[in-house]
Amino acid sequence: xxxxxxxxxxxxxxxxxxxxxxxxxxxxxxxxxxxxxxxxxxxxxxxxxxxxxxxxxxxxxxxxxxxxxxxxxxxxxxxxxxxxxxxxxxxxxxxxxxxxxxxxxxxxxxxxxxxxxxxxxxxxxxxxxxxxxxxxxxxxxxxxxxxxxxxxxxxxxxxxxxxxxxxxxxxxxxxxxxxxxxxxxxxxxxxxxxxxxxxxxxxxxxxxxxxxxxxxxxxxxxxxxxxxxxxxxxxxxxxxxxxxxxxxxxxxxxxxxxxxxxxxxxxxxxxxxxxxxxxxxxxxxxxxxxxxxxxxxxxxxxxxxxxxxxxxxxxxxxxxxxxxx
DNA sequence: AATTTCTCCAACCGCCTCTTC
DNA sequence: AGAAGAGGCGGTTGGAGAAAT
Numbered sequence: 001x002x003x004x005x006x007x008x009x010x011x012x013x014x015x016x017x018x019x020x021x022x023x024x025x026x027x028x029x030x031x032x033x034x035x036x037x038x039x040x041x042x043x044x045x046x047x048x049x050x051x052x053x054x055x056x057x058x059x060x061x062x063x064x065x066x067x068x069x070x071x072x073x074x075x076x077x078x079x080x081x082x083x084x085x086x087x088x089x090x091x092x093x094x095x096x097x098x099x100x101x102x103x104x105x106x107x108x109x110x111x112x113x114x115x116x117x118x119x120x121x122x123x124x125x126x127x128x129x130x131x132x133x134x135x136x137x138x139x140x141x142x143x144x145x146x147x148x149x150x151x152x153x154x155x156x157x158x159x160x161x162x163x164x165x166x167x168x169x170x171x172x173x174x175x176x177x178x179x180x181x182x183x184x185x186x187x188x189x190x191x192x193x194x195x196x197x198x199x200x201x202x203x204x205x206x207x208x209x210x211x212x213x214x215x216x217x218x219x220x221x222x223x224x225x226x227x228x229x230x231x232x233x234x235x236x237x238x239x240x241x242x243x244x245x246x247x248x249x250x251x252x253x254x255x256x257x258x259x260x261x262x263x264x265x266x267x268x269x270x271x272x273x274x275x276x277x278x279x280x281x282x283x284x285x286x287x288x289x290x291x292x293x294x295x296x297x298x299x300x301x302x303x304x305x306x307x308x309x310x311x312x313x314x315x316x317x318x319x320x321x322x323x324x325x
Numbered sequence: 326a327a328t329t330t331c332t333c334c335a336a337c338c339g340c341c342t343c344t345t346c
Numbered sequence: 347a348g349a350a351g352a353g354g355c356g357g358t359t360g361g362a363g364a365a366a367t
Binding site: 030050051052064065068101102103104115116119123 | 352353361
């Protein structure tokens with residue numbers, strides 16, 4: 001499971017210090033318990049400083065980077081060890097659907113978890129699990145390791161929605177003119193939506209909503225989703241039948257801003273949950289929901305250009321998260 | 326029981342960004 | 347301005363243990 005300690009360094013103390021304290025060669029590979037002790041003791045008494053100083057002053061034959069990694073990923077006292085809870089898994093999937101492989105950003109929303117841990121968890125467990133999901137017919141269906149629309153997104157949204165937690169819209173205009181993330185989730189109850197009740201711009205029997213000033217309009221026509229003339233997909237009581245992701249260009253050209261609502265514009269990631277004040281007790285019974293997709297179209301498009309803090313601030317308030325355990 | 330294959334994950338590598346001089 | 351060093355990040359590796367043959 002681990003790399004062997006670097007055989008080029010003699011001695012069982014793991015440090016490999018010679019008598020005059022000079023460095024012959026930096027140690028690599030598995031950390032010994034003695035090295036761990038040294039690093040822990042040093043960090044607890046001196047705190048974090050320059051990592052190369054930490055390595056040197058703690059008497060470790062390691063490079064600063066190695067010390068940093070060991071501390072962050074393994075020795076930090078606030079780390080939560082053990083298996084991921086289903087709630088954490090949900091959150092990871094959801095965050096990944098938004099952020100892609102930005103493991104550090106994802107880890108920042110999971111107290112006690114490290115980016116490395118989450119990355120490993122994703123690459124082993126979740127990726128495999130998603131592979132076993134019934135495949136979508138999306139022509140762009142891709143491996144979940146990419147930062148593209150994926151089963152992950154779908155599964156994540158679906159699952160959260162089952163728990164009555166559903167991102168209703170995102171403000172795609174944000175602060176950047178080339179925002180990449182265009183994630184839309186439609187909530188089709190067949191009756192009224194919370195959005196409707198809140199006076200948002202919703203049309204027709206089943207309605208559509210537009211997104212702030214940049215707008216992407218997405219509609220529900222019968223069982224089909226559309227954006228302007230594009231058929232996005234269809235749903236059947238929560239079971240996705242088709243999922244078509246239109247090119248960004250067409251969205252940009254075809255979907256014009258109506259900008260008829262401006263509420264929550266500064267709160268781009270609105271989470272509707274059971275405590276939102278509306279009576280949505282039956283929501284989970286008749287919801288058809290589709291994550292239309294997170295589009296990463298073109299390399300110049302970067303989620304990082306968004307105000308991620310704004311975007312994500314509400315995620316940490318997921319009611320089902322137990323960060324204490 | 327022995328061998329092979331698979332899985333998981335700690336740690337490394339290389340690149341990028343930021344800061345300092 | 348730009349070189350150097352440090353920190354941070356995501357991708358990848360490789361080895362121990364588990365599972366399969």
